[in-house]
Amino acid sequence: MNINVINSRSYEKWLRFFELYKSLVHDNARLNKIQKFYYLQSCLKDDALRIINSLEISEANYDVAIELLRERYENKKVLIRNHVKNIFELQSLTRESHVNLRKLIDNFLKDFRSLQTLGEPVQHWDTLLIHIVSIKLDKQTQREWETHSKNITTPKLDQFLKVLKEKCQLLESLDGKLANKFNERTNEKVSMHITSNNEKTAFMSCTFCKNNDHFTFKCEKLLKLPINERYNELKKNNICTNCLKSGHTPNKCNSKSCQICQKRHNTILHDKNFHLRQRQATNIKAHVSRSEISKIDHDTKQSRWSDDEQENDEKPPITMTSQSNIPKTRQIILPTAIINVYNKHGEFVKCRALLDSGSQSNFCTKFLFDKLQLTGKDIAAPVSGISQSICNITCKTETIIKSADCSYQNKLEFLVINNITGSLPQASFDTSNLRIPSDLKLADPSYNETTEIDVLLGCEIFYDLMKPDQLKLGKHGPILQNTKLGWIVAGPMLGKIKQKNETRCFLATDNLHKQIERFWEIENIEIANSKLSKEKMECELNFREEFERDETGQFTVKLPLRDNHISLGDSFDIAKNRLISLERKLAKNSNLRQEYNNFLKEYEDLGHMTLTSFDKCDNDIVNYLPHHAVIKQTSSTTKVRVVFDASAKTTSGLSLNDVLKVGTKIQSDLFDIVVRMRMHPIVITADAEKMYRMILIHKTQRDFQRILWRLGIIRVVMMK
Template sequence: MSTVREKSIKERTFHVTTTIKGCIKCKEGHTLSRCSEFIKMQPLERGFYVKNNNVCFNCLTPGHSAMECRVVQSCRVCNRRHHSLLHLPRRVTTSEHKEPNQPSVSTESNVEEVKVNTMIASHHISEHRVALLATALVIVKSEEGHATVLKALVDKGSQACFISEKAAQILKLRRYPTNKIVTGMESMKVAVKQQVHIQVNSRWESDFSLPVRAYIMSKPLTTHIPETKITRINKWSHLSGLNLADPDYSTSGTIDLLLGVKEYATMLQEGLIKGPPGTPCAQNTSLGWIIFGEISMKSDINENTSIVMHQQIETDSEQDINMQDFLKRIWKINTISSRTLSKEEQQCEEIYEKTHKRDKTGRYIVKLPFKNEVHKSIEGDAKTIAMNRLLQLERRFNKDPHLKKNTQTL
C-alpha cells in the first residue's frame, strides 16, 4: 500500500511597527541610506557624519548605536557590523582623521563600487497622513456551536490566519496540536503549538460561511487599529449609504482575528469606490464594504507609526535553505560545558580510540564496551537456579501431558 508523504510547512509572520522621521541630512521623506547628498560623499566622510550625528553605523538610523542595533543585515562587502555605504577600501590611511572611540570599519584590497539594496516598507506615512487598514466585524463560530463577534484584520499580504488566545478562550475552541515557527522581523521567532478550526459568517449575507484554520497566538496580533481615532469621516460622501464591514473602522480597537489572502480572495466581490486624494477607498466583499487607504488628518504628532503585515509559508525546499541558520542557532544555544568523566566513561573513550576503524564502504566499526565484572544473582548461582527450574518444568510436563501439549501449542 503506497503512502503519501505530507510536506511539512513552516509559518513565517512579518509584523513590523516602524517610526518614520525622514532623512536627517536633507529633511526629505526617505531614509539616510537613500539620500542622494549622503551617497555623493566619500565613505570616510560618511563615517564622520554618522558619528557626529549619533547615527547607527549598521542601519543608518538615529537613536541607537551599532552595538544595540537589532537589524540582522550588515556590510554586503565584508559582512562586518557596519552599513555598506560606510565600507572603506583596504589600506586607506585614516590615522590623520580618526577620532577617539570611533567604531572600526572593515577594508578590502581593491576599491570597488558598492551597490546597496535598501529594504523599505510598502507604504510611507508623512506627518499628516494615516494609513487605514481594512477591518471587519465578523461572526465567528466554533465546532461546538459557540459564537461571538470579533474584529478581524483583512490582510491580503498574509498566507495564514491567526486568532488571539483571548478569543480562543471565549469561544472554547477545540485545539489541535501543531508545530510551526512564526518568524518576524529582526529574526524574532515564536513557536506555534496549537491550531483551531472556526467558521466565519457575514453580518450582511446570511448564506456566507467561510471555514478557517487559524493558529493561536499567545501575544497580541497587532497594535490597536487604527492607532488613533479618525475624525472628519462625515465629510467622506463617497462612503455614505454603504453596508460597512466594520461600522467602527474609525475607532481604535483590538484585533482578535487575522484573515489571510485565501480568505480575502474568497470574500472579494465586484465593486471598488475611490474617493478624492486624502480619503480612503471602499472594496465590496461578502463581509460588507471594507475601508482602507491613506487618509489626511490634522495632527500635532511629529512621528507617525506604520504597521506592515506580511506572512509567508515556506515549503520543504525553502526550509532546506534555512537549515544552516537553524544549525547555527542550535550551536549557540547548546554550548559545551567541561566536566569530569566517570571511570566507566573514560573506559568507553579508550575503547573507542583503540578499536574504531572504517571499512571499504565508509561505515565506521567500533568495539562495544562491556563490563568485565561478573554480575551474580541476589539468590546465588544464577545458572544452577535456572537448571533446577528447567528440570522441575520437565517433570511437571511428564506428569501432565495435557499441559505439555497446550504449552507447545502456545
C-alpha cells in the first residue's frame, strides 16, 4: 500500500487521504485495530502525528485517534475556503500551450469536485466560475471562447470546459505534426550528408600524407606509428592533435575531444595503457615504501628483543611502532604570519598565526592561553571538521592582536583548543630559488622553517586583512599576497626539501597497573552539571520567587508564562465541540462513560478542581482545555485516564503549551537509572500517587486551565 503522508497543513488533502485510507486500511476486515493504528501513525507527521501521540496503541484507542483526527481536519468551513481560494489563485497562462492548459483544467476540476463533495451548490455558480477561469487563459484562447459564446446568453460550465478540452486536443495534434516535420527535415539533412560523402574527391583529404582518397584518422601511414610518434609527427606538420586539421592549435579547436577519455586530443591519439602504466608505477613506489618500512621495523624489533633480554623484569613493557618518511619534492605552503598578542598585563607576546578562510572561528592553543594568563569563559561548543569529526570546545577568551609593525590592531574572540595543527610547513625547504623581492616585508620571515602554530585566524578577519596587491612566483610557484600583517606566502612549492630521511618511533611505556587504572577511570560514572538555557533559568527563577506553601505545607506555584500569552485566542467553541463529540462516543459505551465520569468526579471530590461559572473570571484571559480518554487495560490501578489537551490550538493559532516556558527535565535518563542500578544489590521502586496534583496553581492563573464537563448540563470546571 502506498498512502501519501498527511501533515498539519493538509486540510484540503484530508478528504482524499481519508477516503483512500478508509478503503485500504480502516474498512479492511483482515486487519485488527492495533495493526490499523500502526498504519495510521505511519501516514501522519508534524502536528497531525502529535494529535494522537498521547494515545497508547491499543484497540480501544484506535477509534479515539480516528475521532480526534476527524475533529481537527474535517473542518468543513476551512476546507471549503481552501478550495475556493485555490480556484481564485489558479496560475495564469501567458501563451498557448496544451500542457499548461491541461494543467489548468485538471487543477480547476479537482477543487470543483471537492466543493461538490462538501455539499456546496456549485451547479449554480456557472457564470462566476467561467469568469474566474477565463481571465486565467491566454489572450488567443480568450478570443476563441468569446467568439464561440457570442450567441449564448447564459453559457454553462460544461460548454466552457468542452471548448477548453477541444483546444487542448488541437494544440496536442499541432505539436505532434511539427515534431514529425522536424524529424523529416533532419533525416533529409542526414541523407544529403551521406550522399555527399560518396563524392570522395569533393570532401576527402588527408592532412598528414596529402592524399585525397581517405581521411586523416584513417591514414595507414599515421596509424602504423606508435602513439607518442603520431603525436610528435602531427606537431611537426602543424596539424591540430584534436581534429587532425591544419591551420590552428588544439587550444583554439572547436571540435569534440577524445571519445574515450574526453581529453583534448583525437581518439587515435588515446593511449589505452596510460592508466595501467600509471597504476603500475604507483604500485612500485608503494612496494618500495613498504619494503623500507618493513626493513626498519624488522631491525627495530630485533633490537627491542635483544634489549628485553638484558633488562630487569620489573621494568614496564614497551609497545613500539616505526615509520619511514620518504623525502618529498613538493608541498603546499599555508599562509602564516608573526603577530603580537596582548597578555593579562597588557604586554605584547609574539606568536605564529595561521590564516584560514575556511574556518568560522578563531582559535588559540591551550599553551598560549596559559602563557598569556588570559581570563576564560566556560562554554560547550562542538566544532566539526573534515569528515564531520567533532571536537568539543570548553573555553573561549578575548584579547587584542597587533601586526608585527604595530600598524594594524583588532580585538578578537578565540576558542581555546589543545592543538590547532601540526608544525608548518610539513618540511623545511630552501628559498634561494624563489627570488622574492628584497623590498617586500614578509608577515612571517621564517615561513619556510617548520614551527608550531599558536593562533588560527578564521574567516571573521581573513578578508579584512587582505589587500589588492598580489605576486605570482613562477608558473608552478607560490603566490605572494599583501595583507595588513605584511606579505604572506601560500601555494605550491617545488624543489628539494631540507628534511632528510628519518625514522619516527612512537612509544607507550604505561605498565599494566596504569592501564587498568585508566580503564576504571573511563568506566567511572560521573554526573555532569549540565548548563541551563536562558528559558530554563527563568523557569527556575519563577519557581523560587513565586512559590508559596500553605499551613499544611502544600505548594502553590505560578505558571511560567511567555510574553506571547496575551495573544492566546478563544478556545470555548473548540472545547465545546470536542465535548459534544466525546459524549457521542461515550454514549456508545456505557462502561467507558461510567469510568470517565468517576475519574472526573474523583478529581472534583479531592479538591483538584472546583466548579466555577462562565461569568466568574479572575483573569483577562480564559482558556478551555479539551479532554479525552486514554485506555490502558494493562494498568493495575486506573485503566481509564482523562487527558487534558493543552496542545489544542485556539483561534489565534496558539495553544496553552505554546505560551508556557519549558523548564528543566527533572527525570533521570533511563540509561542513567539502569547503570545506577548496577551499583547496588537491592532496588526499590514506588509510585507516588497523584504526585503532580499535590502542587496547586495560583488562583489568579487557574482560568488558564478551565474544562467543560457535564452529567446533565454543561458545567465549567477550573483545575487547581
